[in-house]
Amino acid sequence: MAAAAGGGAWRTYKRLLRYALPYWKLFLFSSLTMAVYGGTDTLFAALMKPMLDDSFVARDPEAIRMVPVMLIGLFLLRGLVGFASSYGMSWIGRKVIESLRREMFDKLLVLPVSYFDRVAGGELVSRLIYNVEQVAQASTNAVTILIRDTFTVAFLLAWMFYLSGWLALMFLVIGPVMAALIRYVSRRFRRISERIQGSMGDVTRVAEEVIAGQRVIKAFGGQEYERERFEQINAKNRRLQMKMVATSAASVPVVQFMGAATLALVIYLATQQSLQENISAGDFVSFITAMLLLMPPLKRLTSVNASLQSGIAAAGSIFELLDAESERDTGSRRLERAQGRINYEGVTFRYPDTPAPVLEDLSFEVAPGETVAIVGRSGSGKSTLVNLLPRFYDPQGGRILLDGHDLRDYWLADLRAQISVVGQEVVLFNDTVAANIAYGRPDADHAAIRRAAELANALEFIEALPQGFDTHVGEQGGLLSGGQRQRLAIARALLKDAPILILDEA
Known part of the structure; x- marks a missing residue:
């Protein structure tokens, strides 16, 4: 069951990404700028080594002059590539949303009347407005975080292994535990997201019915009944949203705690006599800086599952609409003007x-x-x-x-x-x-x-x-x-x- 659900989620996401294929050049450019952005954190951590060993310890005049200049240049580069990657991915995302909305609207025009008998109008409006915006989170924000932060983590880990393979391995001990937690959180996010989107459809449906039927409601004194009906649906939506918040809020501190425990272990091992001979003060500070810089991208990579899984669930409901059978038009006879028999x-x-x-x-x-x-x-x-x-x-x-x-x-x-x-x-x-x-x-x-x-x-x-x-x-x-x-x-x-x-x- 879980494997099937995971496979279905992956198929849905692959289908969603196909909408971005026409813009693959911009996507490639944005990905490259995100890779550069991810490398700036590693360069910052690497600068800690010459700043400490050469500037403070050896008092090298060249290092004292160059390190500040390199820091300014580094953050200027970071700002430029950060803007380019964010703008490029957002542009692609809005084009994907525009295409999806166009296809959905065109589909609504060719669906048979019987489809609208089965599916509430509020649910369809919710898919067209709310669910599509959830897809934007999966197709732009989440992808940006996944690509940029993955590069950041990869570069930082490579630098940490370069400085000390033993300490880097100690840091990675907790990795499988974190991966298991992320997989669990992903499945829970997707299940809750599907229920939230269904609940939003109910909220929209009831609101539309009340607005459209307000004369009947007033004439028959149905205000209290409608108020209670909406309150039940609204409360259900709130409970589902709070489940999502609780899952997201609980996963972040757990990951942070495991990261802090790893940091404490690395600091302890690095101060042992057997390791002190192989690591300079600059190496140690650079290693710790890289570890600290790893925390935010790891946190974002954990939290991104909320928007990613919501987007996948939303995309599933959108593709369900797009895959619905259109009104059959099997006729071949033309008719200019009928006699009327x-x-x-x-x-x-x-x-x-x-x-x-x-x-x-x-x-x-x-x-x-x-x-x-x-x-x-x-x-x-x-x-x-x-x-x-x-x-x-x-x-x-x-x-x-x-x-x-x-x-x-x-x-x-x-x-x-x-x-x-x-x-x-x-x-x-x-x-x-x-x-x-x-x-x-x-x-x-x-x-x-x-x-x-x-x-x-x-x-x-x-x-x-x-x-x-x-x-x-x-x-x-x-x-x-x-x-x-x-x-x-x-x-x-x-x-x-x-x-x-x-x-x-x-």
């Missing part, structure tokens, strides 16, 4: 996880130009019936014909171009009145928009608005009344001028 032949449809079909062996015909009213009790399948026509769903039995051909034979775009729909729930976008009426018809001129509004009996109230057709309607048309929103939706359907017009309780 519709035949339902033995149509049967059942929603997933429902025992009984909503529609069963339904057959009827609608002639071109004919107006048909479908009546029935609530829940009898009227909306399902009309949702089958633009192929938002496909029937499990029977078939639906348009002008004598199965709907599945047509290209989806051509089929849906023949149909205008005004649904039970009117959807308006946070734009102007004119833009909402002309949605899907960007080439429509003002005269056509005005004519559609007039046919929908919307012209009178539109002209009474502050900016007329240029008035913004607000989110979901919140600045308009329910009747006004519906008339705008009808105007939009009329402007499309499709052969088939569906009014679902509109």
